[in-house]
Amino acid sequence: MKSLGSIRRDFTPWNDPNAKPYIQFDNVTKKFGDFTAVNNLSLTIFEREFFALLGASGCGKSTLLRMLAGFEEPTAGRILLDGQDLRGIPPYRRPVNMMFQSYALFPHMTVENNIAFGLKQDGMPKPEIAARVAEMLRLVKLEQFAKRKPHQLSGGQRQRVALARSVAKRPKVLLLDEPLGALDKKLREETQFELMDLQQNLGLTFVVVTHDQEEAMTMADRIAIIDKGEVMQVATPAEVYEAPGSRFVAGFVGNVNMFEGKIARGEAGAASIDAGNGITIRTDNAGTASAGTAVTFAIRPEKIKVSSKKPAEAINAIEGEVYDIAYLGDMTVFHVRLDDGQVVRASTMNAARITEDPLSWNDRAWVSFRPDAGVVLTR
Amino acid sequence: MNTTWSRFNITSVVLGFAFLYLPIVLLIVFSFNESKLVTVWGGFSTKWYVSLFHNQGLMDATWVTARVGLISATVATVLGTLAALALTRYTRFKGRVLFSGMVFAPLVMPEVITGLSLLLLFVAVGLNRGILTVTLAHITLTMCFVAVVVQSRLITFDRSLEEAAMDLGATPVKTFFQITLPVIMPAIVSGWMLAFTLSLDDLVIASFTSGPGATTLPMKIYSQVRLGVTPEINAACTILIAVVAIGVIIASLANKRREVQRQLDEQAAQRG
Secondary structure: OOOOOOOOOOOOHHHOOOOOOOEEEEEEEEEEOOEEEEEEEEEEEOOOOEEEEEOOOOOOHHHHHHHHHOOOOOOEEEEEEOOEEOOOOOHHHOOEEEEOOOOOOOOOOOHHHHHHHHHHHOOOOHHHHHHHHHHHHHHOOOHHHOOOOHHHOOHHHHHHHHHHHHHOOOOOEEEEEOOOOOOOHHHHHHHHHHHHHHHHHHOOEEEEEEOOHHHHHHHOOEEEEEEOOEEEEEEOHHHHHHOOOOHHHHHHOOOOEEEEEEEEEEEOOEEEEEOOOOOEEEEOOOOOOOOOOEEEEEEOHHHOEEEOOOOOOOOEEEEEEEEEEEEOOOEEEEEEEEOOOOEEEEEEEOOOOOOOOOOOOOOEEEEEEOOOOOEEEOO | OOOOOOHHHHHHHHHHHHHHHHHHHHHHHHHOEOOOOOOOOOOEOOHHHHHHHOOHHHHHHHHHHHHHHHHHHHHHHHHHHHHHHHHHHOOOOOOHHHHHHHHHHHHOOOHHHHHHHHHHHHHHOOOOOOHHHHHHHHHHHHHHHHHHHHHHHHHOOOHHHHHHHHHOOOOHHHHHHHHHHHHHHHHHHHHHHHHHHHHHOOOHHHHHHOOOOOOOHHHHHHHHHHOOOOHHHHHHHHHHHHHHHHHHHHHHHHHHHHHHHHHHHHHHHHHO
16 A cells, blocks of 8 residues: 555554544634734644644744643633643643753752652652652663752753653643753754653653754654644644645755646646746646646655666656765765756665766756656645 | 062052051951050950950840841841842833832942931831831841842743742742742842841941940940940950951852862763
């Protein structure tokens, strides 16, 4: 069966019409004075889902998280958690916990007291608190640091304490605000996988806010792309990448080449696009766009092949000149300037150590791609 | 950088320190004078320190000063902390600028005016002048200093600490006592010490607002000096200097130790 490159386990409640939503944003608007941070936004998150809110800074994603935690109240609309309207419930009575971007560790308490803080507020008996704290320390591999104060820990260790503290109470939902933002790249990659394991093992619902698309793609079951307080698209990482719903999403997530044009002729999803300057693109993914519609044809760099001769079997092949080459080790990125001036980005995996068809700067070259490789966008 | 000592440098340092410390050194030296005449050296003696403790008037004044200082510093610390909290947290209430200006006005108000206006107030409301009025006056004087110290700490306070506490189930009241207060405690303690020191050496306001039986140590010393400086006063002042110096040294040593400890901790963290 053909599918959109999905490799996830069998967990797709969003496709099940009978699945009960766990968190619901229902036409939520939040205004700060004249500024609208969140604009009439609706969103559904399911139990045990790892959900990412992805957007540039200032797009309103953190405000969504803070409304869920109870630090802000919506100006209009409502937020439901497990069927319960959260309006008016203060943060200290909500069954959600948050991991803060700054970690917000209590500087005057040891690691174990930081983790125990929430449990003590619930009046949990002392032996149980001790057992739970020990379990949490084991979970984040910080057993020997229990008696240390936050300033005696490295950045990565602090991040783990913050994580342990926020999951210690077994909240219904864990909110993570840029959880890996302060870590260096290598540590960030390791921690991404640890977070995913943790979410699986504890069976919690995670809502993570991030501006890092790679982070969202790696960890999340579904991603909501937010721009100017509105949801642009909610979909799995593979759908967001391979079937973006709009030009904004296509451009925001990953690299993309875009051709502006008009549908020249089309039947049953297949169409020819007249992209001007004598370029005609044939695609299988035109959807319902009818002849004459102005469209954008978007194609990812790795789906474009670069060769010195026109491939005999190619349906789409456009001639140009190699303008730039970046060798990155695992792959090589070509910038090819087409004869109409547009620059196309193409990337090739360096699967072999020796290249059969070496290309160099200013060489004439052909870019080619299959009719099912790109998508047609009308928004 | 030039590290050699030029003649000009040496001269300015000597002059500067002499200007600062010569009077104090003279005072300390003459407190150990055998002679009753303050300006004539008659050999080393500690007899003035002994007689000091038998001077009932001075001892009473010391006790008054201690009580006024402790109570006024404590009350001023509570009020000053609350004022600082209000000024940093509720930034949008009406008249905030006016209020903050008014809290800090006594910082620059001439003490004579503060003293006089307080005196008028106490007379107007019919409050008998005594230890209570001095204490109230000192609260007025020192509260703004506490507010300034605590406010500067609160400005750099990470509000997400409080949000984290509430997120973990602590009510606002619990959050204040378990998180906010412990974190800003060092600033509150230094505010208290500042208030106590200010109260300890205030002469002007105390003179205006005190009454019979509420003579503070600075007032007592000042009135005795008018009858002629005795070596006993020198001894009293030397003890006062010693107390303040010890306090300052302990505070700075504690600070230094904390700093060193923190650096060691951070190095330990780097090693993992």
